[in-house]
Amino acid sequence: MPEILEVESYRQLAEGALDREISGVSVPDPHCLAENTTTAGLTHGLVGCRFTVARRLGKLLLMESAGPTLGVRFGMTGTLVVDDRMAIDRLLYSSGHHSERWVRFALGFVDGGSLALHDPRRFGRVELDPAVDALGPDALSVTPAALRRALATRISGGGPPVKARLQDQAHLAGIGNLLADEILWRAGLSPRRRCGSLTDAEHRRLHRALRSTLTDLSGRGGSHTGDLMAERRAGGHCPRDAAPLRHEQVGGRTTWWCPAHQR
DNA sequence: TAGATTGTTACCGT
DNA sequence: CACGGTAACAATCT
Structure with a gap:
């Protein structure tokens, strides 16, 4: 839930x-x-x-x-x-x-x-009195600039997969496994893309997808109401282009994505 | 039955 | 120090 x-x-x-x-x-x-x-x-x-x-x-x-x-x-x-x-x-x-x-x-x-x-x-x-200083910015109000900072890395080779970072509460607070998959699907980004490899245009797309996902799914009733949800199963297909979905562990969690349009 | 599950933390290795 | 990978936690559902 x-x-x-x-x-x-x-x-x-x-x-x-x-x-x-x-x-x-x-x-x-x-x-x-x-x-x-x-x-x-x-x-x-x-x-x-x-x-x-x-x-x-x-x-x-x-x-x-x-x-x-x-x-x-x-x-x-x-x-x-x-x-x-x-x-x-x-x-x-x-x-x-x-x-x-x-x-x-x-x-x-x-x-x-x-x-x-x-x-x-x-x-x-x-x-x-829980500590709150270890949490990143709240995902419901994160600005494009703050999202970019949350995804920043200094690791040569590009840093962690973007999905892993989206779910890292110390960098961005609130996104879990289902929302991360839906956001990346809408943004057209592979969950395995390294944070450091994202272009300016991709950062903007990711922020827009995050906003639209939270707004739409909030109206529909929750994290489990995403466009991808029904296809998150063996034999599932991309709702956008009908390509067979791929699923693997990314960032330690089962991840479903469309290899055709998520790059 | 075996396998999967929307989260967090600790630990080890690189 | 920053990550990835893994296991553990615990209970339930398909």
């Missing part, structure tokens, strides 16, 4: 939890706590507080209060539930299912409502 578009929808859902007094903390699965975070610390820091703003940096949700900030990372399958309402998404593990056993962390409000992390696969994490 969660790439930047999903987490942005969780952030909007989280706005419904602002300015409500927190009455209690429940951690049914302590595995979801980050290294520096304990149930006692969460309880001590948050009970009696109210969230003042819901922010997002890349895939990280930040709930600020007058006291500490609550950070939530959603891993592969995490989703946010506020007052038993889930943000709209139709992804694996969340289509229709809403199992109580997937609640890993929850806050109760004095008014009786709640904010909870559901996460079947348990890669999600909750953290008090």
Whole structure:
């Protein structure tokens, strides 16, 4: 579920939890706590507080209060539930299912409502006052110049594959595997192209493709609604020119692309 | 059943 | 130091 578009929808859902007094903390699965975070610390820091703003940096949700900030990372399958309402998404593990056993962390409000992390696969994490300085610029607002800086390299030979860098949260925050494939498909760039080999025109195409992908897929309902998605399977063909898609590991992730128009 | 999965981190090698 | 590759993490679905 969660790439930047999903987490942005969780952030909007989280706005419904602002300015409500927190009455209690429940951690049914302590595995979801980050290294520096304990149930006692969460309880001590948050009970009696109210969230003042819901922010997002890349895939990280930040709930600020007058006291500490609550950070939530959603891993592969995490989703946010506020007052038993889930943000709209139709992804694996969340289509229709809403199992109580997937609640890993929850806050109760004095008014009786709640904010909870559901996460079947348990890669999600909750953290008090998470560090945010290691993240690159947010992909939803990145400028052409900032994207170019994010892709810059000094390695002779051209640096990492452009797909690997697009997904590197320290350089650009928010892009995951599905969005990266869709963006590169729209930009007509091979995922294996080295960052240092991109021309000025290709940088511009990449930024435009990033913008159009985030805008279009946000309107359609998420990272899994890309033009390429249905063909991301054995025997899949390019929706643009019908060439058979190629798939290999790039940057450690399964990658699908069209060898005919992605160069 | 075997294989795949939208994320992150640690570690080793170059 | 900057990367690539790999494994690990964990649970579920096809």
